[in-house]
Structure formats: C-alpha cells, structure tokens
Amino acid sequence: MSQSTERIGGIYGVAAEFEDAEELLAAVRALRERGYRKLDVLSPFPVHGLAEALGIRRSPLGWAALVAGVTGASAAFLLQWWTGAVSYPLVVGGKPFFAVEPSVPVAFELAVLLASFAAVLGMLALNGLPRFHHPVFAHPRYPAVTDDRFVLVVENDGERFDAVQASEALRATGGEHIQVLEAE
Amino acid sequence: MRTAIAVLETSTLTEAGWRRGRNLLATAAVVGWLLALAGFGADPQRFAFSYLVAFLFVTSLGLGALFFVMVQHLSGAVWSVSLRRIAENVMGALPAAFVLFIPVGFNLHRLYEWTHHEAVAADSVLQGKQAYLNVPFFLVRGVAILLLWALLSRLLRTWSWAQDQNPRLAPPTRLSAAGLVLTVLTVTVAAFDWIMSLEPHWYSTVFGVYFYSGSAVGFLAAVILILLGLRRAGYLVREVHVEHYHDLGKWLFGLIVFWAYIAFSQYMLIWYANLPEETAWFRTRTQGAWLPVALLLAFGHFLAPFFALISRASKRNLRQLGLVAAWVLAIHYLDLYWQVMPALDRSGPRWHWLDGATLLAAASTVGLLFWRQLRGRALLPVGDPRLVRSLEFHNV
Numbered sequence: 001m002s003q004s005t006e007r008i009g010g011i012y013g014v015a016a017e018f019e020d021a022e023e024l025l026a027a028v029r030a031l032r033e034r035g036y037r038k039l040d041v042l043s044p045f046p047v048h049g050l051a052e053a054l055g056i057r058r059s060p061l062g063w064a065a066l067v068a069g070v071t072g073a074s075a076a077f078l079l080q081w082w083t084g085a086v087s088y089p090l091v092v093g094g095k096p097f098f099a100v101e102p103s104v105p106v107a108f109e110l111a112v113l114l115a116s117f118a119a120v121l122g123m124l125a126l127n128g129l130p131r132f133h134h135p136v137f138a139h140p141r142y143p144a145v146t147d148d149r150f151v152l153v154v155e156n157d158g159e160r161f162d163a164v165q166a167s168e169a170l171r172a173t174g175g176e177h178i179q180v181l182e183a184e
Numbered sequence: 185m186r187t188a189i190a191v192l193e194t195s196t197l198t199e200a201g202w203r204r205g206r207n208l209l210a211t212a213a214v215v216g217w218l219l220a221l222a223g224f225g226a227d228p229q230r231f232a233f234s235y236l237v238a239f240l241f242v243t244s245l246g247l248g249a250l251f252f253v254m255v256q257h258l259s260g261a262v263w264s265v266s267l268r269r270i271a272e273n274v275m276g277a278l279p280a281a282f283v284l285f286i287p288v289g290f291n292l293h294r295l296y297e298w299t300h301h302e303a304v305a306a307d308s309v310l311q312g313k314q315a316y317l318n319v320p321f322f323l324v325r326g327v328a329i330l331l332l333w334a335l336l337s338r339l340l341r342t343w344s345w346a347q348d349q350n351p352r353l354a355p356p357t358r359l360s361a362a363g364l365v366l367t368v369l370t371v372t373v374a375a376f377d378w379i380m381s382l383e384p385h386w387y388s389t390v391f392g393v394y395f396y397s398g399s400a401v402g403f404l405a406a407v408i409l410i411l412l413g414l415r416r417a418g419y420l421v422r423e424v425h426v427e428h429y430h431d432l433g434k435w436l437f438g439l440i441v442f443w444a445y446i447a448f449s450q451y452m453l454i455w456y457a458n459l460p461e462e463t464a465w466f467r468t469r470t471q472g473a474w475l476p477v478a479l480l481l482a483f484g485h486f487l488a489p490f491f492a493l494i495s496r497a498s499k500r501n502l503r504q505l506g507l508v509a510a511w512v513l514a515i516h517y518l519d520l521y522w523q524v525m526p527a528l529d530r531s532g533p534r535w536h537w538l539d540g541a542t543l544l545a546a547a548s549t550v551g552l553l554f555w556r557q558l559r560g561r562a563l564l565p566v567g568d569p570r571l572v573r574s575l576e577f578h579n580v
Contacts, residue, residue: 058496
C-alpha cells in the first residue's frame with residue numbers, strides 16, 4: 001500500500017503481455033471480476049468478444065453524425081429559402097423563388113458534409129487524438145502488438161488504484177513482462 | 185463439427201408441415217385464379233391492368249433475388265451463406281414469371297395505346313416509335329428476357345443443389361458476372377416495354393434502374409419476412425440469427441436510399457427542365473387523388489423506413505425489422521401501382537377488387553413454385569464449405 005501511495009498521480013497504469021487471444025480474453029474477464037473496470041487492450045487484430053469482455057459501450061458517434069446530418073440538411077434548406085425567396089428574390093429560368101425539388105441536392109450534400117465532419121472529428125475527439133505520445137509506448141513489448149502479441153493495460157482509475165496489486169493480478173492471470181507505466 | 189450436425193437436424197421442413205403449406209398455397213391459387221377469371225369476364229380491361237401490376241410485383245421479387253444471389257457469388261460473401269438457399273428459392277419466381285407473362289401477352293391491346301392502329305395512324309410520335317413498339321417485337325423481347333432470367337436462376341440453383349453433394353465445386357462467379365451484366369441490360373428493356381410504354385410518348389433513360397432498385401428493395405423485404413416466418417415455425421432459428429438479420433437490415437436500408445436517389449434523380453431533372461413531353465408522366469401521377477399516393481411514396485418508400493432502420497438497435501430488433509419489411513413490401517407494390525394504373529385511371533386511384541384477386545393469383549403461383557423447392561431439401565446450402573463460418577459470423 002504505502003509504496004504505491006507516494007506515486008499516485010504519477011502512474012498511468014500497469015501493462016502485461018499476453019501470447020494468445022484466448023488467454024487474453026480469460027485475463028480480461030478475470031480482472032473485471034476482481035473489480036478492475038478501466039482496462040485497455042492493444043491487439044494486432046480484432047478479437048471477437050473482447051469489446052463485450054472489456055465492457056466497452058457503443059460509441060455515441062453515430063448519433064453525432066445523425067444530428068450533424070440533419071443540421072446540414074436543415075441549414076441548406078434554410079439558406080436556399082432565405083437567399084432565394086427573402087433576401088434577394090430573383091426569377092431564374094422561370095422557376096419559383098423557392099422550391100423543394102432543386103434544394104434537395106444541396107441539402108443532401110450539406111448533410112453528407114456535416115455528417116462526415118462530425119464522424120471524423122468526433123472519432124478523433126472521442127479517441128483523444130491527435131497526440132504524439134502515449135504512456136503505453138514505454139512498455140518493452142509494445143512493438144510486438146503490431147505483430148503477434150497482445151498488451152493488456154490496467155489503467156489507474158483514481159485513488160484506490162494500487163500498482164502492486166494490479167501487477168499481481170496480471171501475473172495471476174498469466175501476463176508476462178509486467179511493467180508499471182509512468183503517466184506523462 | 186458439432187454445429188454442422190445440429191444444423192442438419194433442423195434444416196429440412198417436415199413432410200407434414202410442407203404439405204400444410206402447399207395446401208394453403210394451392211387453395212389460395214385456386215381461389216385467386218377463379219376470382220381473376222371472373223373479373224376478366226366482368227371487366228377485361230381492369231383485369232389487364234390489375235394483372236400487369238401483380239405480374240410486375242412478383243417478377244420484381246424474383247429479379248431482386250437473382251441480383252442478390254449473383255452479388256453474393258461475386259463478392260464471395262460469407263455472412264449470407266446460411267440464408268443463400270432461401271434467396272435462391274425466391275429466384276423461382278422468374279421461371280414462374282415466364283408463364284405468368286402469357287395473360288399479359290394476350291391483353292396487349294387493352295394495355296398499350298401503341299397497339300391501336302388508329303391511334304398510331306393519327307400520331308407522328310407513335311409512328312416514329314413503330315419500329316420498336318410493335319406487337320411481334322414486343323412479344324419476342326418479353327419472351328427472350330424472361331427466358332434469360334429463368335435460365336440464369338435455374339443455372340445458379342442447379343449449381344447450388346450440386347454443391348450440397350460436392351463441397352469442392354467452385355462458386356459460379358463467371359456465370360454471375362455475365363449474368364449480372366445481361367440482367368442489368370435486359371431490366372432496362374423490360375421496364376421500358378412493360379411499364380414505360382403504357383405512356384408511349386414519355387421516356388426516361390433511368391427508368392430501368394428505377395424498376396431494378398425497387399425490385400431489389402422488394403426482394404430484401406420479402407426475404408426478411410420469409411426468414412422470419414420460417415423462424416416462427418421453428419426453422420433456421422440458430423442458422424440465421426440476429427447478426428444475419430442485422431446485415432439484411434443494412435441491405436434493405438441501403439437499397440431504400442438507392443431507390444430514393446434514383447427516383448428523385450428522375451423526378452428532379454424532369455421538374456427542372458420542365459419540358460411538356462417529359463413532365464406529362466409526372467403531371468398525371470401528381471394530379472387529383474394521385475398526389476396523396478405520390479406523397480405517400482416519398483414518405484413511405486424513403487423517409488419512414490430510412491429513420492425506422494437507421495439505428496443499429498432497430499435492425500437487430502427482429503420485431504421492428506419485420507414490421508418495416510412488411511411495410512416496405514406493401515409500399516413497393518404501391519410504387520408499381522402508381523406507375524401503371526394512372527394509364528387507366530387518369531383522375532386518381534380507383535381501387536378494385538381485381539387488384540387483390542390478381543395479386544393473390546400471381547403471388548400464390550410464385551409461392552407454390554417457391555414452396556416446391558423446399559420439399560425434402562435442406563433450407564440452407566449444407567455443402568458449402570463456408571457455412572460454418574457464416575453461422576459463426578458476428579458484426580463488429
């Protein structure tokens with residue numbers, strides 16, 4: 001206890017390497033059962049069932065894109081109606097000042113544009129990107145996650161976090177190269 | 185291996201269940217055809233138009249199935265393997281359409297203005313189109329197109345049935361590639377002939393795509409309903425699970441958007457150019473009591489299902505997906521009705537009992553052919569080496 005309390009705030013978490021996906025899934029489940037909620041996994045490929053095991057909720061990104069898309073479409077209709085029929089009414093080609101038909105392509109494009117912006121920028125924001133460094137880079141086996149290994153991180157979730165206990169929990173589930181990661 | 189054995193146990197309809205289904209369909213067919221025949225005696229012209237809509241409706245479902253199956257082969261899709269056999273059986277509507285075309289062929293004079301000699305004689309536009317729009321050529325085109333579609337659907341089914349015995353059989357990718365090109369080309373001819381020539385002065389080059397996209401929408405809705413029906417009867421419960429329905433929902437969603445894109449492109453260009461010979465078709469179809477139908481199409485064939493299917497949860501909720509599919513299938517019929525019927529009823533829809541009777545006759549005939557293919561045969565391609573992967577498939 002006393003060892004870790006002095007370093008609280010300075011620790012990002014504890015990371016361990018796992019050799020195969022089954023072992024990793026079992027470790028994630030075991031750690032969640034022991035009460036560890038803030039877990040992260042670095043994996044070279046998507047592992048079925050991992051998101052559920054980690055307790056990751058579905059991203060709200062889809063809703064953000066929907067709201068942005070509806071905003072884009074509404075703004076486009078509003079813009080075309082206001083410029084064409086209110087602010088500067090001008091007869092062009094004998095068409096009405098404002099009509100739904102020719103406004104749809106612009107509304108469609110603006111809906112797509114804003115929805116894409118919301119999706120891409122929202123994805124970056126939710127992931128905390130861009131960033132140039134991450135504490136997990138300090139793990140000696142970190143490069144192996146781009147090849148055939150997995151790294152499981154028990155993240156520091158506040159006051160009650162104990163790096164020694166977390167390390168032991170990781171060891172008990174079969175993790176190797178266990179390392180405490182310093183916060184930035 | 186355990187999964188594969190469990191699959192085989194529940195993958196064939198029981199003989200008693202099959203017979204019940206057949207008797208139901210056969211009764212519907214007898215009733216439908218008797219009513220249709222009576223209607224023909226009472227009002228032959230109404231019969232011709234009602235029947236044309238029913239014929240187009242069932243043909244479009246088979247056409248959508250043919251498109252879907254060929255795309256699965258070309259993309260090498262794994263997820264859809266466990267439901268591919270049902271889609272292949274819906275293709276059975278195409279050989280049926282070949283036979284169902286006969287009443288259309290005998291009623292050309294009641295349907296198409298360009299078959300009337302006195303009308304052509306008084307109309308220079310129709311005279312100009314005579315080299316294409318004449319009865320013998322029309323029939324030759326119809327027969328050739330339907331023969332091609334029936335042949336393609338049969339070849340694909342034959343391959344699939346042979347694969348049950350021989351898992352090493354290579355997928356029919358070449359057949360699908362050639363078939364898809366030929367189908368797209370012939371769909372345009374079919375839509376021009378059977379629907380567009382009802383108003384022989386009017387033309388729209390995108391009309392074939394419009395019909396094809398609606399066909400694909402109709403098929404997706406139909407196959408979801410068929411699978412849900414089988415599921416309720418206790419078949420394909422584990423084999424076609426929520427992940428498959430989720431993907432079918434995505435297909436339906438995407439095709440609804442594609443249909444709207446095509447339908448609107450056709451409408452907007454004509455609206456913008458505002459040329460009398462082009463706007464005539466839409467004028468008829470947005471005047472009087474047809475306007476609510478047109479608005480219902482914009483709302484019910486696009487906006488409502490778009491928002492009903494946009495969320496992940498709604499595509500994975502089988503009850504909601506089933507309701508949307510039933511709605512979309514009905515609105516697909518209305519779409520064809522709105523294209524065909526104004527040629528007869530200028531001022532607005534005049535709903536007639538023959539609409540229902542001819543639909544019952546055509547749909548139960550196609551249903552019987554669909555049902556016949558299920559007898560004693562696996563409901564999924566048991567020989568496909570990708571089947572186990574399809575059963576384990578998961579959306580990320």
